[in-house]
Amino acid sequence: MMPVITVTNLSKRFNLEAGFFARFGRFVYAVHDVSFSIGKNESYGLVGESGCGKTTTARLLVRMYESDGGDIFFNDSIDVRHLKSGELKQYREKVKYVFQDPARSLNPRMTIYEALVSGYRFSSRWPGQKRARSEAAAILEEVGLSEADLERRPAEFSGGQRQRISIARGLLMEPELLICDEVVSALDVSIQGQILNLLLDIKARRSLSFLFIAHDLKVASYFCDRIGVMYRGEFMEEAPAENLYRNAAHPYTKLLFSAASRSPFDGAEAAAASPAPLGEVKTATARIAGCAFAERCPLAEERCLRDRPDMRETGAGGLARCHKV
Numbered sequence: 421m422m423p424v425i426t427v428t429n430l431s432k433r434f435n436l437e438a439g440f441f442a443r444f445g446r447f448v449y450a451v452h453d454v455s456f457s458i459g460k461n462e463s464y465g466l467v468g469e470s471g472c473g474k475t476t477t478a479r480l481l482v483r484m485y486e487s488d489g490g491d492i493f494f495n496d497s498i499d500v501r502h503l504k505s506g507e508l509k510q511y512r513e514k515v516k517y518v519f520q521d522p523a524r525s526l527n528p529r530m531t532i533y534e535a536l537v538s539g540y541r542f543s544s545r546w547p548g549q550k551r552a553r554s555e556a557a558a559i560l561e562e563v564g565l566s567e568a569d570l571e572r573r574p575a576e577f578s579g580g581q582r583q584r585i586s587i588a589r590g591l592l593m594e595p596e597l598l599i600c601d602e603v604v605s606a607l608d609v610s611i612q613g614q615i616l617n618l619l620l621d622i623k624a625r626r627s628l629s630f631l632f633i634a635h636d637l638k639v640a641s642y643f644c645d646r647i648g649v650m651y652r653g654e655f656m657e658e659a660p661a662e663n664l665y666r667n668a669a670h671p672y673t674k675l676l677f678s679a680a681s682r683s684p685f686d687g688a689e690a691a692a693a694s695p696a697p698l699g700e701v702k703t704a705t706a707r708i709a710g711c712a713f714a715e716r717c718p719l720a721e722e723r724c725l726r727d728r729p730d731m732r733e734t735g736a737g738g739l740a741r742c743h744k745v
């Protein structure tokens with residue numbers, strides 16, 4: 421599988437102290453030693469409870485945050501962490517980020533056309549007003565809206581429609597990787613299903629890779645080919661979505677699935693209708709010696725508190741960070 425992006429041993433901590441106290445450093449270990457890669461045309465899911473480091477990981481990929489260590493390679497050749505500003509701008513045309521909250525990501529004063537082309541206009545690929553207009557109209561139609569909507573403003577649309585517009589904006593420059601950060605979680609369940617189905621259509625139609633972030637393992641299983649499960653900034657398990665559902669290896673993944681009720685393969689609405697899982701987990705503020713999950717794990721034994729497990733093959737085509745697997 422040709423990767424579109426490869427992440428190796430990526431880490432990021434945030435200093436909780438500012439100014440004079442910063443040198444005493446109290447840290448949040450938001451992302452710790454994270455490795456994964458996303459193949460061309462693959463939909464990769466990043467799943468875990470609130471605060472586990474999903475958004476931080478995604479922001480590191482587009483350099484909205486700078487990482488403390490590790491590597492990020494795009495198409496095997498572009499060293500993302502060391503791009504200079506001009507190169508970074510080009511890279512960000514190929515890796516687009518769609519945010520959770522469509523209300524905040526669309527400027528209420530802009531028309532939809534202006535919002536769609538705001539990044540495009542200043543890129544090297546700007547094809548001129550006329551051409552851009554017809555591309556914008558086409559992309560709106562692809563997401564289920566119409567050309568007439570180009571002149572309207574965000575307030576005239578529902579939450580689901582605004583999320584369609586955000587997705588259209590992400591697609592306009594034909595990125596190679598689209599990062600979707602909780603793009604359905606702010607929406608009503610029935611609307612969530614429609615947006616998930618739209619994303620599946622886009623996935624089928626276009627040559628495009630996805631990083632799909634969700635706190636809900638069932639929603640992610642419905643959309644993704646492969647999934648990485650995070651806990652307290654670390655990867656706990658990674659597996660093809662279908663194997664993960666049938667054969668989760670890591671006790672934490674099992675816990676996440678038991679918090680959900682129906683099969684993720686029932687359909688978009690059923691997947692979206694799963695109850696909200698466990699909630700927020702305190703992020704590690706000190707690096708502990710053992711397994712990050714040990715204190716909550718029903719199977720934990722002494723060694724789990726002492727030694728951090730490596731990611732090891734599970735036999736089901738995946739990897740798990742667990743001594744007991």
Ligand SMILES: Nc1ncnc2c1ncn2[C@@H]1O[C@H](COP(=O)(O)OP(=O)(O)OP(=O)(O)O)[C@@H](O)[C@H]1O
Binds near residue numbers: 435450470471
């Ligand atoms: N800019 C920041 N400064 C300080 N701490 C931060 C910052 N951004 C994130 N964090 C902390 O890092 C940890 C990981 O946060 P992150 O937003 O990546 O989690 P998440 O998995 O996306 O959660 P959610 O599901 O709620 O979106 C949290 O403890 C968070 O408080």
Ligand SMILES: [Mg+2]
Binds near residue numbers: 474475
């Ligand atoms: Mg987040």
